[in-house]
Amino acid sequence: MDFWEWYDRNFLAAKQHDVPIYELDWLVLRLTDLDKLDLRLRSPSISQKITSETLANLDQLWQKRLIDRIPVQYLSGSVTWRDLELRVSTAVLIPRPETELIIDIIVDFVNNNSQDEIYKNGIWADLGSGSGAIAIALAQHFLNIKSQAQIHAVDYSEAALELAKINANKNHQQVYFHQGSWFEPLAKLNLQNQIAGIVSNPPYIPSIEVLNLQPEVTNHEPHLALDGGDDGLDAIRELVNTAPQYLLSGGFWIVELMAGQAEIVRSLLQANGNYTNIKIHQDYAEIDRFVSANRK
Ligand SMILES: C[S@@+](CC[C@H](N)C(=O)[O-])C[C@H]1O[C@@H](n2cnc3c(N)ncnc32)[C@H](O)[C@@H]1O
Structure with a gap:
């Protein structure tokens, strides 16, 4: 599946599952090399930057967010707090x-x-x-x-x-x-x-x-x-x-x-x-x- 197809599908899924949609961006930004501008510009070339393994990993984690209600910070294992980068787990x-x-x-x-x-x-x-x-x-x-x-x-x-x-x-x-x-x-x-x-x-x-x-x-x-x-x-x-x-x-x-x-x-x-x-x-x-x- 193409990255944007996956993204659009899960943008809608976030709404349906009552999960804040910015969390989808948050997870993508944490787990890939993309930056906010890449997402905002919706450049088709982004798809080539995301390997099928990365997309499969993102999808697996995002389904845990939607279905199991696991916070995105636990899924990525990290959070920014003040100017500190902190690891988090359950x-x-x-x-x-x-x-x-x-x-x-x-x-x-x-x-x-x-x-x-x-x-x-x-x-x-x-x-x-x-x-x-x-x-x-x-x-x-x-x-x-x-x-x-x-x-x-x-x-x-x-x-x-x-x-x-x-x-x-x-x-x-x-x-x-x-x-x-x-x-x-x-x-x-x-x-x-x-x-x-x-x-x-x-x-x-x-x-x-x-x-x-x-x-x-x-x-x-x-x-x-x-x-x-x-x-x-x-x-x-x-x-x-x-x-x-x-x-x-x-x-x-x-x-x-x-x-x-x-x-x-x-x-x-x-x-x-x-x-x-x-x-x-x-x-x-x-x-x-x-x-x-x-x-x-
Ligand atoms: C609300 S969390 C705060 C964590 C962190 N300080 C923060 O602000 O994100 C409360 C912390 O108190 C710890 N705690 C609970 N009971 C405790 C006890 N009897 N003695 C010491 N720490 C305890 C928990 O393990 C937890 O890490």
């Missing part, structure tokens, strides 16, 4: 665009407190690091500003850590990875009262909702990365309650959450009594997505 959550903002909030905070060496040159921890996206982007920022910050990343999943290590190497960043539950690895490293910043995008979806998300998420993304217990707040409560033992005075705390959780998390931080400067931050869709605070 061992890790696909890093989301809105999570990119957590880095901007941290960078703003560090810039606004640049006189304070503890942030630029201190120890930072990314708890629940998955593909390593947040930890690697933080390491990249601190490397760019020539600071001495040290980044530790923790995940419970060995498989996620394997991939995160590959991603750190691929992006030439130094991150110290540890397996364990939340603060356990930090305790083993005796990092009590020593951490300048704790950042986390923890599982925060109530257990019952995890079963009723889009099939792409419910059937393919790791539930360990999604399931936040009965009310979605199990991991967040742990992060609120235990972080004060590890943060330096003034240490920064920031967590991602889902719509509707921000005011609850603000109350948890206030009730804990060890936090000040509590702030809610919105994402691109103006949803309250992050809460930050400082250790008193």
Whole structure:
């Protein structure tokens, strides 16, 4: 079959299966040497650039997208997040665009407190690091500003850590990875009262909702990365309650959450009594997505 015949047929199939049509372009661009202009110009000569093996491979993957509802990022095994190229597999959550903002909030905070060496040159921890996206982007920022910050990343999943290590190497960043539950690895490293910043995008979806998300998420993304217990707040409560033992005075705390959780998390931080400067931050869709605070 000719490439354009295949493309047009599957463009229609995407609509019929309610899959965003830009995902067809996304997969073609990831798995071939074509660029966006090649697709836009619809040049007939493109067909010669695509071998029958490549077309068969594309077709096989695209059918998995349409029928099995496997996200295109898992099919290609890669994603661009901020300016990082990350490998992904079903061992890790696909890093989301809105999570990119957590880095901007941290960078703003560090810039606004640049006189304070503890942030630029201190120890930072990314708890629940998955593909390593947040930890690697933080390491990249601190490397760019020539600071001495040290980044530790923790995940419970060995498989996620394997991939995160590959991603750190691929992006030439130094991150110290540890397996364990939340603060356990930090305790083993005796990092009590020593951490300048704790950042986390923890599982925060109530257990019952995890079963009723889009099939792409419910059937393919790791539930360990999604399931936040009965009310979605199990991991967040742990992060609120235990972080004060590890943060330096003034240490920064920031967590991602889902719509509707921000005011609850603000109350948890206030009730804990060890936090000040509590702030809610919105994402691109103006949803309250992050809460930050400082250790008193
Ligand atoms: C929502 S994902 C976030 C992944 C990545 N930080 C990101 O933003 O794309 C949550 C991560 O927390 C990890 N996790 C779940 N329970 C954990 C625990 N008890 N201790 C450490 N990590 C845990 C999961 O394996 C998953 O990688």
